[in-house]
Amino acid sequence: MGAWEGLLYGLGVALQPEIMLYCLIGVVLGTLIGVLPGIGAMAAISLLLPITYYITPEAALVMLAGVYYGSQYGGAVSSILLRLPGTPQSAVTALDGYPMARQGRAGQALFASMVSSFVGSILGIVVLVLLASWLGRVATQFGAADYAAMMILGLVAASTIGGGAPAKSFAMVVLGLILGTVGTDVNSGVQRLTFGSTQLMDGVNLVALAMGLFGVAEVIGNIRGSDHGSPDKVTFAQMKPTRDDSRRMVMPTLRGSALGSFFGSLPGTGSTISSFLSYAMERRVARQPERFGSGAIEGVAGPEAANNAAAITAFVPTLTLGIPGDPIMALMLGALVIHGVQPGPMMLEARPEMFWGLVVSFGIGNLLLLILNLPLIGIWVSLLRLPFRWLYPAIIVFVCLGVYSVRGSSFDVLAVAMIGAVGYLLALARFSPALLLLGFVLGPLIETNLRRAMLISRGDPMVFLERPIAAGFILASAALILWSVWGAVRSARRRSATR
């Protein structure tokens, strides 16, 4: 199916009332979650996983994706008004958005973030369609070794590029991989690491794991000191940009969209990194870089375009190859697998309604977000007056009910408490729970492909270097590992020199 045919076909899917409704629910919830500091997109998607059991896979994917890109619109609001990033992706928006708000230009800053987010998303959709049709064709030539090598690159990239100590990041990925092996081994039927528990035969429950690691752990960490100031009122009329603002926004938005589209589609680099890179780039190309940090509208428009573009193109590897590039995509993939849908090159052929319906829903959802956010900005801003202490007990109850509703199991609820305790301790000690989840989802896929590759090559590991595609991924992984080891050694040396 060509791109135009596909889009037309997708329009037919996405305009169904049911899909439209879940798209609307997704983007509204996403904006809400994004606006409120203290709970991020990972937690929101985890919370909604149980609901997806009751709806079709298409509607589920459309809704969860809407939560993700909707949260990017909402995250900018609290970043700009309170310097409290609602989501990590919009942290960099506070650098210039908050000074703008202090100068009484909150409306213009919000306008810049909304419009550039929209442009970024639309350009991201174009890139997604082009890349996906091309990758879909290439991917049919991928063998088991190529898949395994690409997933290994994804894990290595996510743990080296994301910041933080590389050894801690790798440890979390490996812990996730180990958790992924729990349950019945598909090849031999052996019960692995279940220690006799029948509850663990199907493996660790993704819903319980995600809710414990993100929902519960984030709530515990955010209760103390959550009473923030109230923002000033913002009305639609105040959002009108000056002629100078509009002129300054154009190029940063386009540059940010291009940058975000590129980095979003790579494994391991998601929308957070894209927004930081875009900010750095805007400051470098600016004629007066000293304006940055004290209310430059370019510093809002660029990163917001970048993170939204990246949020869309992150679906490229997830949908065409079945390989999630970042933890949020891992959660999406997990949601699809719950429904028995295995994304990959086959999906484009076998379930075109899934792919093209989602692509068109991105367009509809972003249009909805623009309509919702510009005139209704006052409502979202007033939501920021809602203190976290009124929200989190309700969140905890919904976590429990959500987990319980999946299979009526008290065991799962107690598991959430245990995983939540571990997740909270991990976050305190600055071990990344997101990487654990990425490893958990990719683990079974890597093991299956690795076993298959070794079976085909009769146990010869050289297959990873003889196949050009696999060799490229392996060499890139090796380069990233060397780079991070070198970085760690250098910083250790610098520390001992200064002592």
Next chain:
Amino acid sequence: MQRDHHDLWGGLTLAAAGLGVAVWSGVHYDFGALRAMGPGFFPTILGALLAVLGLLVAIPAWTRAGVPSPIHWPEALAVLGAIVLFGFGMHRLGLVLTTALAVLLASWPAERPGWVWRLALCAAVTALVWLVFGVGLKMSIPLWPQLSRLGIG
């Protein structure tokens, strides 16, 4: 003596867990060979890898100052306690009472003093949950205390 306690204990715990997984898998599951990997292959290798990585985290932490981040005990205990209460309470106390108790327990560590807002929040969340899950979705969850199950425990 300065130590990075988070990394030290975190790393050692992970190393111990990795070692445990590797030994358990190595003993109990067939390792197989490269050309035909057994069920033990992946967990054993991963366990060993985690043990090494845990040590790599812990060893440098021995001589390095860390930034301590204290555990928020009241918040952690209240939230986790509310979930545990929910897990045990659902079948025995029913949805309404369990939700009310869980909200009260969870809201206890919030910094704002006073009981009025806590009770109001408790009533609001309980009513919402009852309307959505009990009346609206008609989920097969007991709504009120199950006397027959209270005795058995």
